[in-house]
Structures are given as structure tokens and as C-alpha cells.
Amino acid sequence: MPISERLSRLGSGVFARNDRRKAAYSRLAADRASGLPPLLDLSLGSTDLQPPPAAIAAMVERIGRPESAAYCLHAATEPLRRCVATWAGRRFGAAVDPETEVLLLVGSQEGTAHLPLAVLNPGDGALLLDPYYPSHIGGLHLASARPQLLPLDPAAGWRPDFERITAQQWNQLRLMVLGFPHNPTATTGDQTWLDAAVEKALAHGLVLAHDNPYVDLALDGEAPALLRNPAWRACGIEFFSLSKSWCLGGFRLAFAIGAEWLITALRQLKGVVDFNQSLALQAGAIAAIEQAPEWPAELRTVYRRRRDRMAAALETAGWPVRLPSMALYLWLQLPPQARGHDSESFCAALLEATGVALTPGNGFGPGGEGWARLALVHPDAELDAGAARIRAWLAQQ
């Protein structure tokens, strides 16, 4: 069957293989006679924590209304766009026009994956951090763009060093895709890093796309935001999500704020692909943002406790941990006991022996090799039990 070249470049093999291994383990563990503990899936950033009741109540109240079942065109998204613009003013001091500078999305994943199709021509260069979030490179492949990787150095605290890019390379770039707080390294980053990127974008005529679904999950101080730099209106677009801050990942609610011409371009592209979320879901988003502004802070308290417990347990097991500054993940260099393993074979062996699933770092690009990501998405007791299983296994290596 004919498969497009751009699809064959996607190469999501690591995640598909990890999924198959998790399914195989679960089948084995389902047989009680196996004596295997159930799968503890720490490989996805999909949280066990719950959304604000006010958000769910708002959705429930509207779900049966006829307008909630209708296609939702741009004009009808105005209440949520207004709410988002007010939030951006409060949060970042940015005066955002809800009519021309805000676009609803069904995920920051969707938005960042579609943006390259809206702003790049085939063969255009785009700068990407390495390690990267998989849909960032996926979107570039779908647009037949040429990714230029900027390796992040652990020794430099994962700070992007834009001086590594030569003048000639800058001239071939049309788009820069960044995201701090950063997945998978769980590094919050710094506003000066983003400001340096803005300078480069302005100097070389690039679009700067900043994926910021973790803006509320910085554990030490404030997260960087493109909207804090007034030049966003000239060259930038920033992606936000209700998935992490309000635990609404399954409801697919997100938005972009950016330069009018970028919002217009992405809106035109999205017009071909899809409609907006149901008005019932949008009402839930408004309720979350307006009625539960404290939700992210409460999540941070839980994630901080989980981070500290898990890090302490892994340290006791002989697995050194660098405490991350962003909630939700631990980004772990393979432990000394992993001798001979690469990140994928290590995670596979760990899963087979303990039922604990991590994400192999190689799924996030070449810079992720030698690392694994652990998501803190289960209650304390389950994380403690998982850490005990890891500890027992490491002791045998």
C-alpha cells in the first residue's frame, strides 16, 4: 500500500514498542498464577489527579443542550477566547486581543504539530531542541521540513546554547520550536533563555513557537513565558493547555496566543482539518480558569511530595537522581547497574522484571539516549511500591 514519504519519516517506533511491551506484561500479570504484580505505568504524562469539580459541573450542565451537539465555528468560541485573554493579562501582563490573537486548539500537541504546515514550505529548516517532545519533530516531518537539532547539554543544566548555530544555519531556518518548562528533561528553564531565542528569531526572521503546557508546573519560581517578552506580537506564538494545569487532558482543551498573522495562518489550516470542541467542553475550560485558579498550586504540592519521595527511594536503591525543577517527571540517567543497556533495552528489562514502565529516553531524540523518563502520575502508595520493586531488581543486577 502507498504510504507517504513524510509518514515514513515519523518513526514513532520507540513508543509503539514500549506500548506492545506494556500490553504483553499486562496479559501475563492478568493470570494470577503468574504471581506478577500489576503494571505500574509511569511512562505517560497522564495524571491520576482530578480536574476541578467546577469544570466538570459546567460541562455536565451544558452537555444536553442542543448547541453543545452542534459544530462549533470560530465566532462561537468567543467566550473562551475572552476568558483566555483576561487570564493572559493577569498571568503575564500581556494585553491580548481575543478576536485576533487567540485560537482554540484541541491540544497543544495538535497546535504545535499543525503549525509547521501553516508556516513552512517543504525543505524549510526548523530548529528543535534535542531532547524534544515527539510531536514537535512529528509536525516538522508532516510539513516536509528539515529539522535542525540543537543539543541540550546536561552539564549546562539543559540550557539551549544558541551560539552553537552558525550564521549560515540561522539563515536556513524559518521556525524555532522551544518548550520550557521542558519535557522530557523536567527543566523549568529561565526567562533569559527565551529572551535570547526571541532576539535570534527577530534577527533572522524566524517564527518562534513556544510550547508551554507546563507553565503552571514549575516547582522553583516562575516558568518562562513568551508572552512576557513584548516581541511575541512580532514573531511568536505560544501554546497553552488545560491538560496539565487543570487535569483535563482527556477533554482536549488548549489554546494558542500569538502574533495576529500566525494565529490567522493556523486558524486557516485548522479550518481544513477540524472544528472546535463542543461548547459544553469550552464551558468547562472557562469554569476551570475562572473558578479554580488555585488548582495548579495544589497540584504542585502533590507533585513536589511525590518527586521528593520517589527521588529519595531511588537514591536508596543506588539510582542517583538530579531533583527536577518542574513537576510531573523525573528525568533519570540510567543507573550504574544498567551496564551494557541502552535506554530502550534497560526500560524493557525493568518492565519485564518489575512491571514498572518508564519511557526510554531515545524516544525523545538522540539526546535522550542514556536516559529514562518517569512520570509521577500515581498515588504515593503505588509509587512507593513501584520504587520498592525497582530497588529489589537493581540489587540483583
Ligand SMILES: Cc1ncc(COP(=O)(O)O)c(C=O)c1O
Ligand atoms: C511538551 C508537550 N506538549 C504538548 C503536550 C500535549 O498537551 P495537550 O494535552 O495539550 O495536547 C505534552 C504532553 O505531555 C507535552 O509534554
